[in-house]
Amino acid sequence: MAKSERAHTGMNKLLCTGIVIIGLLGALAILAPFISPYEPTLIDATSLLMPPSCAHPLGTDSLGRDLLSRIIYGARISLSIGIIAVGISLCIGVITGSIAGYFGGLADSVIMRSADIMLCFPTFFLILAVVAVLEPSIINIMVIIGLTSWMGIARLIRSEILSLKEREFIQAAKAIGASHMRIICRHLLPNALGPVFVNATLGIAGAILLESALSFLGLGVQPPVPSWGNILIESKATLGVAWWITLFPGLAIFVTILGFNFIAEGLRRQWDYNA
Amino acid sequence: MLEISNLHVHFDLNGTIVKALCGVALGVGPKETLAVAGESGSGKTVTALSVTRLLPSSARVTSGEIYFNGDDLLLLGEGALRKVRGKEIAYIFQEPGTFLNPVYTVGNQIMEPLLLHQGLSRAEAFAEALKLLALVRIKQGRRVFFSYPHQLSGGMNQRIGIAMSLACRPRLLIADEPTTALDVTTETEILDLLCELKSNFGFSLLFITHNLSIARRIADRICVMHKGFVVEEADTERIFSSPQHFHTKELIRAYQAIGTL
Numbered sequence: 001m002a003k004s005e006r007a008h009t010g011m012n013k014l015l016c017t018g019i020v021i022i023g024l025l026g027a028l029a030i031l032a033p034f035i036s037p038y039e040p041t042l043i044d045a046t047s048l049l050m051p052p053s054c055a056h057p058l059g060t061d062s063l064g065r066d067l068l069s070r071i072i073y074g075a076r077i078s079l080s081i082g083i084i085a086v087g088i089s090l091c092i093g094v095i096t097g098s099i100a101g102y103f104g105g106l107a108d109s110v111i112m113r114s115a116d117i118m119l120c121f122p123t124f125f126l127i128l129a130v131v132a133v134l135e136p137s138i139i140n141i142m143v144i145i146g147l148t149s150w151m152g153i154a155r156l157i158r159s160e161i162l163s164l165k166e167r168e169f170i171q172a173a174k175a176i177g178a179s180h181m182r183i184i185c186r187h188l189l190p191n192a193l194g195p196v197f198v199n200a201t202l203g204i205a206g207a208i209l210l211e212s213a214l215s216f217l218g219l220g221v222q223p224p225v226p227s228w229g230n231i232l233i234e235s236k237a238t239l240g241v242a243w244w245i246t247l248f249p250g251l252a253i254f255v256t257i258l259g260f261n262f263i264a265e266g267l268r269r270q271w272d273y274n275a
Numbered sequence: 276m277l278e279i280s281n282l283h284v285h286f287d288l289n290g291t292i293v294k295a296l297c298g299v300a301l302g303v304g305p306k307e308t309l310a311v312a313g314e315s316g317s318g319k320t321v322t323a324l325s326v327t328r329l330l331p332s333s334a335r336v337t338s339g340e341i342y343f344n345g346d347d348l349l350l351l352g353e354g355a356l357r358k359v360r361g362k363e364i365a366y367i368f369q370e371p372g373t374f375l376n377p378v379y380t381v382g383n384q385i386m387e388p389l390l391l392h393q394g395l396s397r398a399e400a401f402a403e404a405l406k407l408l409a410l411v412r413i414k415q416g417r418r419v420f421f422s423y424p425h426q427l428s429g430g431m432n433q434r435i436g437i438a439m440s441l442a443c444r445p446r447l448l449i450a451d452e453p454t455t456a457l458d459v460t461t462e463t464e465i466l467d468l469l470c471e472l473k474s475n476f477g478f479s480l481l482f483i484t485h486n487l488s489i490a491r492r493i494a495d496r497i498c499v500m501h502k503g504f505v506v507e508e509a510d511t512e513r514i515f516s517s518p519q520h521f522h523t524k525e526l527i528r529a530y531q532a533i534g535t536l
Contacts, residue, residue, distance in 0.1 A: 104332075166331075172374035174329055176361030176388040176439065190378045 015266025021259030029075040036069035041224045049242045059244040061234060067245060070226040071252050077227040078256070081142050081211045082204040088146025090200050093153025098184050098192075100154065101161030112158065115151040123148045127210070131219045138221055141214065145207050156199055160192035194271045201264035205257040212253055228253050276479055277303040277326070277447055282339030284321055284330065295321045295334065297503040303447065308473065308480040310494035310511075312487055312526065317500040319483045323451050326481075327360045343447070362392040365440035367450040371432035371457070375424035381435045382408075382420030388442040407438040412468060430461035437468065444476060451483045466493060487530040491515065499523045 028035060037057075044064035052059045058067040100111040127144050134140050164170065165188065173187045208228075214220035215229025223230055228249045235245035284296040296318045303309045311319045324330050326341055327348065341348045348359065365388075368374040375384055382404050389400040408416035411434040424432055433453060440448060450469070454462040470493060473480055484490050490497050491511055498508040499522060507520040518524045 168368060168370060168373040169376045171329055172366070172368060173376070173387075174360065175327065175366040175368075177357040177359070177391055178361075178387070179357060182391075187376055191376070 012266055012269055014262050015270060018259050018262030018264075018266050021255060022263060025075055025256055025259065026079065028072055029079050032072045032076055036066075036072040038066035038069040040065065040069045040073040040226050042066070042069075049238060051242070052244055058248045059242065061231075061245050062238050062242070067231075067248055070231055071228070071249055074226040074228045074231055074249065075252065075256075077138065077221055077225065078208050078211060078229075078253075081138065081145070081221075081227075082208040082256075082260075084142045085145035085149070085207040086200050086203040088143060089150040089203060090153060090196070092147070092150035094157055094189070094196070096150070097154035097157025098161055098189060101158035102165060102180065102184055102188065108158075111154065115154050118148065118151050121148075124210070124213070127214065128217070128219060131214065136214070136219045136222060138225075141211060141220060145210055149203060149207070153196055153199055153203070156196055157189075157192055160195065161188050164188050164191050195268075198264045198268045198271075201260050201267065205260040205264075208253065208256055208260075276305050276344060277481070278340075278342040279322070279326070280340050280342075282322070282325065282341065283337040284318075284325055284334055285337050286334050288333060295503055296325070299339075299500070299503070299505055301498050301505060301508060303479045303481050305446075306473075306477050306479060307496065308482060308494045310482045310484055310490035310497045311500060312484055312490045312497055313500035314485055314526075316502070318503045319485075319500055320451055322500070323366075323449050323481065323483050326449060327364050327366075328356060329360075329366075358392070361388045361440075361445070362443045363445055364447045364449060365443070365445040367433070367436050367440050367448065367453045369452040369455055371429045371436055371453075372424060374436060375432060377424060380421050380423055381427065381432075382422075385420075385435065385439050385442060388439060392443045403442070404438075407442060408435075410441070410472070411435075411438045413438075428461075429457050430465065433457060433461075433465055434468070437465075437472070441472065441476065445478055447479045447481065448473075449481045449483070452485070453482075454489065455485075462489075469493070487526050499526065 042065060044060070046064065047056065047060050048064045049062055050056055050060040050064075056066050056068065058071065060066055061070070096111045096115070100108040126148060130144050131140065161184075170183060170187055173183050178187070211220055211227060212229030212232065215227050216233045218233065220229050221227040223234070231249040232246065235242065235249070239246055279302065280300045282296050282299040283294070286293040286295055299318065299322055301309065301311070301322075311322060313319050321330065321334070325334075325336060326343075328336075330336070336349060339349070343359070343364065348356065351359070375381060382401070385404040385407055386397070386400040389395050389403055390397070393400075395403060405416050405420065408419060413419050413431070413434055419427070419431070419435075424435075427435070436453070453469075454465050457465060466489065469480070480493075482490070482493055487497075494511050496509065497511050497514045499506050499514070499520065501522045507514065507518070507523045509519075514523060515527065518527055
């Protein structure tokens with residue numbers, strides 16, 4: 001009975017804080033056209049490298065573009081890359097992991113060995129190489145990050161399913177004539193997804209960082225479209241005179257990663273207590 | 276109706292072969308109750324599970340036939356077998372709490388076999404599930420329908436299990452120690468319920484138990500198993516009045532010893 005009582009005591013503080021942070025950022029990203037004071041790509045030659053002021057709360061960059069507007073629009077790019085990349089890796093990881101865990105045998109060997117091979121590659125350089133060959137568009141970046149980060153999720157799902165499939169309710173499901181597909185989708189996955197969501201939330205943070213790193217190397221989202229990473233790289237040249245262009249996008253990345261980590265840790269504790 | 280003959284099952288435990296069943300033969304006729312009795316490890320559960328091939332992956336049926344209405348279940352394809360499971364042959368398991376999926380309401384799970392086999396719409400299945408809950412003597416069926424397994428008692432969960440197994444009106448019900456995890460009063464209630472449902476629906480019952488007193492109460496015939504062999508099979512009264520095999524006598528003595536405590 002402890003389970004139901006705990007489940008009804010509500011969310012823990014960490015989870016709440018995380019959800020509030022990410023919720024605000026998400027609202028910012030969705031409502032960007034209504035919130036941002038200027039066009040993110042509007043060049044104003046009369047106000048280059050202005051420090052934070054009333055007209056430009058976070059200052060302007062070397063082309064006179066409003067930094068606040070660029071960061072708000074950058075949230076759209078960074079968050080959507082994080083979420084979609086993880087969505088892709090979640091799909092691949094859940095499907096391959098559950099097949100490997102449920103059927104075992106040859107399918108298991110093939111899938112898990114390919115995951116091991118993928119894990120052996122230094123992912124970042126693989127992404128760099130692929131993006132350098134293809135063009136570094138937002139879609140390509142999402143897909144490539146997704147395709148190179150499914151292994152952890154697949155392993156997690158596989159291990160969860162390996163232990164769950166020995167439980168009696170799975171035998172009961174077989175006994176009423178449920179098919180393999182039905183057993184995996186209806187009976188195994190809902191019980192296995194808890195730890196996977198924790199992992200995926202951390203994965204979103206990782207994908208945002210990865211995109212920033214790629215942009216910083218010039219292989220991420222291409223200017224003039226603002227992403228947090230490419231705002232950062234543009235700030236490099238003027239770091240000595242304009243600290244704000246470096247600080248604020250860095251802060252935005254920091255707060256977002258923190259928010260997702262809070263959610264992940266909060267979820268983990270929530271479900272740990274309930275287990 | 277169910278005819279098992281010469282059934283051999285081996286377990287392969289990391290290279291060591293363990294013989295679980297050595298030529299088991301037993302039959303259950305229409306509307307008959309057969310109790311399979313024996314101590315732990317005698318092969319009762321393995322026999323029950325091999326009927327619809329639910330054995331764990333380490334087990335292998337090395338020879339034998341299991342005829343059910345003329346078909347050898349051991350030769351049936353996966354698809355055909357799934358149509359038998361839950362529809363023609365249904366199970367009730369030992370641990371009432373663990374055979375229910377913790378993430379769904381019990382009502383949802385009673386609906387599952389109905390949706391799988393009967394082709395009912397969700398609304399029809401819901402109505403049918405409520406009827407089934409009433410059938411297994413659950414009051415406030417609507418409230419119980421929306422409860423999760425962990426919110427219900429063991430006896431309640433076992434009633435849910437019975438409701439689930441009866442959902443498609445199976446012709447054979449296999450109950451694997453359905454009352455072992457329950458206390459004595461609940462045990463009596465569940466046994467009475469099973470007997471009553473049996474006379475209403477007319478299914479055959481294969482009842483696995485280690486407890487001869489329960490077997491005597493419920494069964495037409497008793498089959499005693501020991502170390503993978505069927506050592507004796509006879510009408511319930513014959514087993515008690517003139518047990519033939521040494522092991523049967525031992526089981527009866529054990530049960531009488533408890534009775535005189």
